[in-house]
Amino acid sequence: xxxxxxxxxxxxxxxxxxxxxxxxxxxxxxxxxxxxxxxxxxxxxxxxxxxxxxxxxxxxxxxxxxxxxxxxxxxxxxxxxxxxxxxxxxxxxxxxxxxxxxxxxxxxxxxxxxxxxxxxxxxxxxxxxxxxxxxxxxxxxxxxxxxxxxxxxxxxxxxxxxxxxxxxxxxxxxxxxxxxxxxxxxxxxxxxxxxxxxxxxxxxxxxxxxxxxxxxxxxxxxxxxxxxxxxxxxxxxxxxxxxxxxxxxxxxxxxxxxx
Amino acid sequence: xxxxxxxxxxxxxxxxxxxxxxxxxxxxxxxxxxxxxxxxxxxxxxxxxxxxxxxxxxxxxxxxxxxxxxxxxxxxxxxxxxxxxxxxxxxxxxxxxxxxxxxxxxxxxxxxxxxxxxxxxxxxxxxxxxxxxxxxxxxxxxxxxxxxxxxxxxxxxxxxxxxxxxxxxxxxxxxxxxxxxxxxxxxxxxxxxxxxxxxxxxxxxxxxxxxxxxxxxxxxxxxxxxxxxxxxxxxxxxxxxxxxxxxxxxx
Numbered sequence: 257x258x259x260x261x262x263x264x265x266x267x268x269x270x271x272x273x274x275x276x277x278x279x280x281x282x283x284x285x286x287x288x289x290x291x292x293x294x295x296x297x298x299x300x301x302x303x304x305x306x307x308x309x310x311x312x313x314x315x316x317x318x319x320x321x322x323x324x325x326x327x328x329x330x331x332x333x334x335x336x337x338x339x340x341x342x343x344x345x346x347x348x349x350x351x352x353x354x355x356x357x358x359x360x361x362x363x364x365x366x367x368x369x370x371x372x373x374x375x376x377x378x379x380x381x382x383x384x385x386x387x388x389x390x391x392x393x394x395x396x397x398x399x400x401x402x403x404x405x406x407x408x409x410x411x412x413x414x415x416x417x418x419x420x421x422x423x424x425x426x427x428x429x430x431x432x433x434x435x436x437x438x439x440x441x442x443x444x445x446x447x448x449x450x451x452x453x454x455x456x457x458x459x460x461x462x463x464x465x466x467x468x469x470x471x472x473x474x475x476x477x478x479x480x481x482x483x484x485x486x487x488x489x490x491x492x493x494x495x496x497x498x499x500x501x502x503x504x505x506x507x508x509x510x511x512x513x514x515x
Numbered sequence: 516x517x518x519x520x521x522x523x524x525x526x527x528x529x530x531x532x533x534x535x536x537x538x539x540x541x542x543x544x545x546x547x548x549x550x551x552x553x554x555x556x557x558x559x560x561x562x563x564x565x566x567x568x569x570x571x572x573x574x575x576x577x578x579x580x581x582x583x584x585x586x587x588x589x590x591x592x593x594x595x596x597x598x599x600x601x602x603x604x605x606x607x608x609x610x611x612x613x614x615x616x617x618x619x620x621x622x623x624x625x626x627x628x629x630x631x632x633x634x635x636x637x638x639x640x641x642x643x644x645x646x647x648x649x650x651x652x653x654x655x656x657x658x659x660x661x662x663x664x665x666x667x668x669x670x671x672x673x674x675x676x677x678x679x680x681x682x683x684x685x686x687x688x689x690x691x692x693x694x695x696x697x698x699x700x701x702x703x704x705x706x707x708x709x710x711x712x713x714x715x716x717x718x719x720x721x722x723x724x725x726x727x728x729x730x731x732x733x734x735x736x737x738x739x740x741x742x743x744x745x746x747x748x749x750x751x752x753x754x755x756x757x758x759x760x761x762x763x764x765x766x
Contacts, residue, residue, distance in 0.1 A: 338663020
């Protein structure tokens with residue numbers, strides 16, 4: 257699918273770099289990252305492990321600041337913490353909160369009363385396949401269910417931008433496929449702009465409009481590919497020749513940059 | 516099971532005392548201790564109330580100050596560096612040695628015993644609570660920060676619940692030693708309480724009464740501990756359900 261040409265640029269990252277001090281020596285983690293995401297776009301960031309993908313998301317979310325370069329969110333450069341939805345690799349559910357209260361957490365920190373937060377969550381709980389689970393505690397849920405709760409916690413907030421850090425990494429392949437299809441539905445329904453970090457090329461191709469390849473450390477935006485598959489995406493597309501050839505492209509450039 | 520063991524030991528005790536004809540002032544048989552308990556119940560209860568009051572008030576003060584101070588220590592690195600070492604080293608001072616001083620300063624009433632109980636309970640509560648408040652998962656903190664949480668919201672929604680199991684460990688240790696603390700306080704100088712009753716009855720060779728008082732102290736200690744365990748279960752049902760669920764999974 258070609259991106260809607262009317263939609264504006266939502267996120268603009270240019271010449272971003274980040275170093276960390278590890279064991280007394282400074283190490284360049286990200287170098288000259290450039291990324292542009294359109295409103296309601298779906299961008300995947302793919303790269304070898306250790307290329308700083310999670311660091312990039314931490315910086316976009318505002319948990320960390322870059323050493324140099326700029327991040328504009330809807331044309332504004334400023335504090336980002338709390339304004340961007342961020343779902344980390346682990347589900348990070350609080351064990352003392354029920355499904356309902358875990359999902360309400362973000363709304364509560366935004367200042368909603370407990371009751372209003374719960375009502376808001378309850379109105380979405382069906383969409384996230386969690387009805388009937390409201391009063392359960394995380395320990396009694398499967399990995400896929402826990403992930404759904406984490407999704408709901410992130411998505412129920414009014415933030416239009418959502419960062420996803422390998423959200424399906426811990427799931428078995430069947431659940432994974434189900435969740436990918438479901439994520440596309442949610443994305444469409446809730447009108448979000450998504451940046452997804454993954455090292456699964458199939459996943460990136462299947463979900464995104466654009467794939468941004470990062471090279472091995474220091475991570476540099478090496479390569480951007482737009483995925484011209486029609487939407488809605490369906491699973492049989494994974495075996496289409498254009499999908500396979502695109503996958504070939506991505507994999508070969510990925511190999512090129514791993515070394 | 517422990518009940519059976521204790522019953523067995525009591526039976527052996529009774530039989531030994533009777534067959535070996537040990538004088539009652541030296542070691543009374545359990546039956547005469549029970550008899551003493553029934554006959555002097557009014558006197559014993561009167562002193563029990565005093566000791567229980569010392570424990571409850573001392574423990575409550577300790578818990579209150581301990582929790583507030585722990586929050587301060589976990590929150591501010593200045594307090595962590597200045598106050599925390601003092602709290603830890605204070606434990607090395609023998610409390611029994613301080614007790615006579617307390618008598619000089621605050622008299623022979625309830626106050627010195629309450630203070631001794633509070634001092635003894637203080638350390639386990641503070642050390643456990645500080646550890647608990649610091650036992651947070653940094654990823655969880657980042658998750659909350661990304662949700663726009665303030666430092667205070669992180670404290671309330673993450674640190675306190677994380678610390679809760681630790682706090683209860685501290686409380687259970689404290690409550691176990693609080694009975695000893697109260698008795699020590701009464702030995703040093705008192706006019707009421709079960710510890711006082713023991714010290715008072717011993718030179719009169721009212722050995723059955725000494726044993727009756729010890730029995731009540733033991734029951735008191737166990738009951739307070741059970742109370743703490745019940746409170747723990749009620750305030751963190753998720754914690755025990757989770758432990759049970761994971762132990763089933765590991766079977």
